[in-house]
Amino acid sequence: MKAYVISEAGGPEVLKLQDLPSLEPRENEVSIRVRAFGLNRTEIFRRSGMFGPITAPVVPGIEAVGEVIRDPAGVFRPGQRVATAMGGMQFDRHGSYAEEVVVLRSNVIDLDDTTLSWEELAALPEAYLTIWGALDKSLSIQPGQSLLIRGATSSVGTAALTYAKARGLSVIATTRSPDKVERLRQLGADEVLIDQGSLAPQIRQAFPAGIDAALEVVGQRTLRDTLMALRPFGGVSVIGHLDGPPVLEQFHLVQDLPAATQLSFFPSTLLGTPAMPLAESPLLWIAHQIETGNMPSIRSRTFAFDEVAEAHRLMESNRALGKLVVSL
Template sequence: MKAYVIEQAGGPEVLQMREIASPEPAADEVRIRVRAFGLNRAEAYLRAGKMGPITAPRVPGIEAVGEIVDDPAGVFRTGQRVATAMGGMQFTRGGSYAEQITVLRSNVIALDNISLTWEELAALPEAYLTAWGALEKSLAVERGQTLLIRGATSSVGLAALTYAKALGLNVIATTRSQTNAGRLREAGADKVVVDSGEIAADVRQLAPEGVDAALEVVGATTLRDTVKTLRPFGAVSVIGLLGGPPALESFHLMQDLPAAVRLNFFPSGLLGTAALPLSDSPLPWIAQDLAKGLIPSTHARTFDFDEVRQAHSLMESNRALGKLVVRL
């Protein structure tokens, strides 16, 4: 089968299409024919060597949609439409930049009777499952609360915005460019703040007592400012690292963290584990609501399988307002 392989760290040019063996599923795995996959920063970080040295050929990719080829346990039927995310893809097993993948059964979600195209489906798994885990599990948000999304024009930021509105939250969304404000309002944002690097005062004008919760997509570079927007006993969950490495220099718990504000990092690697099983994930109803036009699409652009390098270049340019996907 054809797959993209990374043999050394570098730019998009190190993504090489190769013929490799099709994987055989173990007892706790299934094999999927990949129809489309979404692009994520994690794949660019792996390719660039930011996740450790490349000591052996690696197939990138942490999510995909497609059809079941083989399930040794018979839980999923051959030809069934499914989505998968994480479960060690690109880290402890081959990733989704391939014609076929073998993944843990616990990281597979059935997508029966959904009329969306493969491209639209491919925009959903990683972004929406991350938003679900952070909002409902880490932050335990409640209808009517006010949520700040810092970095809302990213693919996961847009997914979090549309999902938060489906949960009945009031959303303040940020963007670094005024030209993107309309896109955020179309996606459902109640208020939009142009991010100058310091937005706490602007957010406090919109929510004088502080917001109830915040999703930090930019990361460590803006976290000190983001926590200032929260009310006492509010919470922030870091879900992105758009601003650089996940390191805070000399973070002072008493001076930098406001009174009783809770801080956590939500790793999507929890998806499909015992701590966060996907059996009750919202992905099927999100796909159904998207098909019905009840929630807006975050899909920005589709590339062919032989255009993965161009897709990586666009992703790293920060010009894509939404999810980039590749169709096989």
């Protein structure tokens, strides 16, 4: 099979397409013929060495959609349409930038009951499963609530926006780019704010008692301001660090954390673990919502398999609004 291999840290040019032997799945694994996969910043971090030195060849990629080749336990049948995300891909095992991938069975989701195209399905797993964890599991969102999405133009931010609207929430989306305002409105945002660092006073003009929940994608630079927009017993879930390392210096529990508010961090490494079995995920429901037009697609561009380096360059430029995917 052909796969992208990283042998040393560096720029997009270190992604080398090579021939690798196909792997046989073990008893707790499933082999999948990859039809498409989404791109994520964590793959840039892996490629560039931000997660540590690359001491052995790495196949990057943390998500994919495709057809089952073999499941030794017979839980999934050959040819079944499935999605996979996380489960140690690109760290403990080869990732999804390949024609085939072997993954943990616990990290496979049945998608047979949808006719959505491969490239549209590829935009779903990592982004929407992360949003499921942050909004449903960490923040326990409910219809009618207000939600602030800080960093809404990222792929996971657009997923949060479309999912929250489908769940009946009122959404305030932020962006630093005025030229992206209209796109966020098209995706369903009730309000779009230009983020220059301090938004809490403006948000409290519209919501004097504070907002119910917030999703923090930007990171430590905006977190204190995001917290100040919350109502008592409201919560913020941190899922991103677009502005740098997720380190808060001299965080004051009384001054920086408003009364009775909740601060949590949701890592997608929980996906597929006993704490978050993927059989409970809403991924198939989301596919149906997009299929029927009840939710808009967040896919912004599809690349061919030989264009992965170009796709990485676009992702690093921050010019993409939504999810980039690769189709095989």
